[in-house]
Amino acid sequence: MKEAHLSALSYEDALQAFSDQSLFENKTWRYSPEAFPLTSAQVKQIEQIGQACYEFYKAQETLYLRSVEGKNLLRNRPLKAPWVAAYLDRGKPEALIAHARAKALRGTVPMVIRPDLLVTEDGFAVTEIDSVPGGIGLTAFLNRLYTDVHGDALIGAGAQDMVTAFYEVLASRVPNVSAPYVAILVSDEAATYRPEMEWLASQLRQLGKRVHVFHPDDVMPLGDDICVGIDGDPQKVDVIYRFWELFDLANVSIAEFLLKAREAAQVRLTPPMRPFQEEKLSLALFHHHILEDFWRENLSKQSYKVLAKVIPQSWVMDPVELPPNAVLDAPYVGG
Secondary structure, three states, X not given: OOOOOOOOOOHHHHHHHHHHOOOOOOOOOOOOOOOOOOOHHHHHHHHHHHHHHHHHHHHHHHHHHHHHHOOOOOOOOOOOOHHHHHHHHOOOOHHHHHHXXXXXXXXXXXXXXXXXXXXXXXXXXXXXXXOOOOOHHHHHHHHHHOHHHHHHHOOOOOOOOHHHHHHHHHHOOOOXXXXXXXXXXXXXXXXXXXXXXXXXXXXXXXXXXXXXXXXXXXXXXXXXXXXXXXXXEEEEOOEEEEEOOHHHHHXXXXXXXXXXXXXHHHHOEEOOOOHHHOOOHHHHHHOOHHHHHHHHHHOOHHHHHHHHHHOOOOOOOOOOOOOOOOOOOOOOOOO
């Protein structure tokens, strides 16, 4: 919220709003009469962070794939870094690694990303860039709840609503389908967030959109397609929004089919199942001194400057033996 407000939200109205609509399973809330305030300078910085994060994802893919293929990272001097892919692939199933490298997925990034920000005395600090973020429905709900409080001062007021923006970005995956059927699949591990996704889907159905929430066990492969049962008949799913973490893949019943699906089916799943896009390790790679020139070449000057300021200095902790003459690039502890 920008600085300005009309009238505060009463405790009774806030309590009633959250009583009428559960957004997170088994969660309680502290209510505020006003939305969290942001200065115009902070709003501008958040917008810059958003653009920088998008560029970071694109550059991250370039870094990973060039590392995998043994290609040079820079335009004007030799630099190869096979260790980057080795780090990012460590502990991942071979089938998932192969899927992430598939040509059909080249250039794909998560359709919704959320940088987790801390407000510090020196400005914002990024603790994570989340590819499967909770809070999409919650944020949309809160924006609507506080509209009467802040009017046009509310961030996003007068612009595209988050509910419709979420749908349009999903529908863009299948531009040739006029009224796509969208299935939001929420795993057991992510069940806490199912209520907000149910609310989001219900809002879209009120707009005439075909969006429903399912458990992964509720969908079934039918030939090259994925279907759900609607009134006893199979309904082809045009787009899947994946709401499960890749570390939970072994517990997702449809995962094996998705990993082996034909190219068209792979593209209709978002966020794409590309584990290198979901690693906090990437924040440490941004600060790795060997890769500094790569990031400068593959990010705009503005975005590099923004990320250098908001991503805290981070190091890769690798438990390997070092020869006596080696130097470990790591923080000093205790001086």
